[in-house]
Amino acid sequence: MIVTVTPNPALDLTWHVDRIVPGGTHRADTGISRAGGKGLNVARVAHAQGAAVLAVATSGGATGAEFAAELASSPVPHELVPVQGATRRSVALVDEHLGDTTIVNERGVNPTTREWEALKVAVVRALDATPVPEPVEGPGSASAPSITKATKRVLVLSGSLPPGAPDGLLPALIRIGRDAGAIVIADTSGPALLAAADAGATVLKPNTAELAEATGIADPIAGACELLHRGASLVLLSRGADGMLAVTADEVVRARLAHPLAGNPTGAGDAAVAACAVLMAQGEKDPVALLRRATAWSAAAVLMPLAGEIHPSWPDLEDSLIVDSPPLTALSRPSTERTPR
Template identity: 85%
Template sequence: MIVTVTPNPALDLTWHVERIVPGGTHRADTGVARAGGKGLNVARVAHAQGAAVLALATAGGPTGDEFAAELASTSIPHELVSVQAATRRSVALVDEHLGDTTIVNERGVNPTADEWDALKAAVVRALATGRSVRDAVEGSGSADAGATAPAGTKRIKPVLVLSGSLPPGAPDDLLPSLIRIGRDAGAIVIADTSGPALLAAADAGATVLKPNAAELAEATGLADPIAGACELLHRGAKLVLLSRGADGMLAVTSDEVVRARLAEPLAGNPTGAGDAAVAACAVLMAQGERKPTALLRRATAWSAAAVLMPVAGEIHASWPELESALIVDSPPLTALSRPSAERTPR
């Protein structure tokens, strides 16, 4: 079971225009409106690839009604916590001439303390359900967490994915408390966030962190991406999957660095690429895979396949061919033993 939590969901609006001209007026065909936010994009991809998922998010106001209606029209299992504030919007303008995408994200409004508590309670329930399903699949005959799986089987854990930004004013302990809920439930916790929340997730012991290069440098102040990843490992993470755009991805653990990339970058819509990478990691880890190279290969392939799709939350069917075409190697591990002293300006 994969449980995704989107603490700051959005109604995603996507328009394709022939060319974006600054200051100009643009005409477009009818756009696409979808229930979005990074956690929901993860759930869409994982669900489409056959994984058992439950997507948790908040919804409120008129945009929340549209958000809930669109999500209800899909087959994705989900639970929405009602909040007073209106769900934010995210606008993506795709320049078809250049293949670039311009994104405008509303910041969102912070839910009340009671609304956050309701979301946390939903996470507790979801992970308890996932644990019971796991025990049944493993043949334990019981939802008892202490039951023993048959010899030769992997002890499969639920996966908790915490993805996306936090609304302004969100409690400082929100992400750490969600990570603690996951760890207390015996779940693997994957966090994809940025800023101070990225460091807080590492300090709280998230299993996997998936920043991009800019987010990592901003959070750690370290210009060297491997040194920045090591900072997160020193704080408590076990694996850092680092998105590097057209340069592919890195997997960094305490004793190895693995790099995966395509020979040539793909043109398209990159808005859901990172979410597809998280989905790949979650799906494989839910199946018992723990090898960084295997996780990296699938994450890089699904990320690339997402670029080929017009909207976030989908991957192209050619992902197996993309995975086969990946160039995978191991860069020098110097930064693991000698963290860089060079810091980026803040």
């Protein structure tokens, strides 16, 4: 069972325009409105690939009502904790001419202490009450392997925290996961990334910009090692078009495609987290296996118009990956990846 927690979810709004002109007026067809946030994207991907999931998030205000209605129409199992503050919005403007996406994320409203406690209770209940699932067949491409029986519980903590969130929130959620015997995966940024490492999250998945910002260390390997020294066991480091690294105390492994893919990178990191969660729920521990699947699902997400989906060609992408242990000097150049929300 995979339990995802999105402490700062968003109602994702997406519009496609012919070309974005700074300072100009733009017309677009009716946009797409979707319940989003990194943890929900992880849950959507994992569920679509046959894994047993439960997505836990907050919801409040008028946008929260629309958020809850859209999520209720989806097949993803979920539990929403009601809060007074309005669920934030995330606006994506897709430039059809350039193929670029411009994103504006609202910061979100900090829930009250009582509401945060209700979220923690929901996570405890989710981890304690969900049985380990039986084998299920993964939908999608006929070439995609079936999801095998899950043997572990996995807690995924994804996304930003709203301004004013308690410093101890993320460590408390990690302790809840560890006390329940769950593997904990955290995908966050800023001081929360360091807090997650200090609290002993099993896996951390920053990108290069997030890692450098959080640690103050420009070198990606040194930055990843800082997270390992603080308590993490595995760092999956997204490098955009340059692929992904798996860094442990014993090895550094790189996976990448021969040629980068054009498309929408918004949910690529979330798909990588979903891949890691699904494999670890099955009992997989090999960093190379985790890296290969995470890189393949991340690339497959780029081929889809919306975050929370991966292209069914992911097995072919995984087969075509170049996997090696590169010289550390080859990793010193800046990555092209944008920092996701």
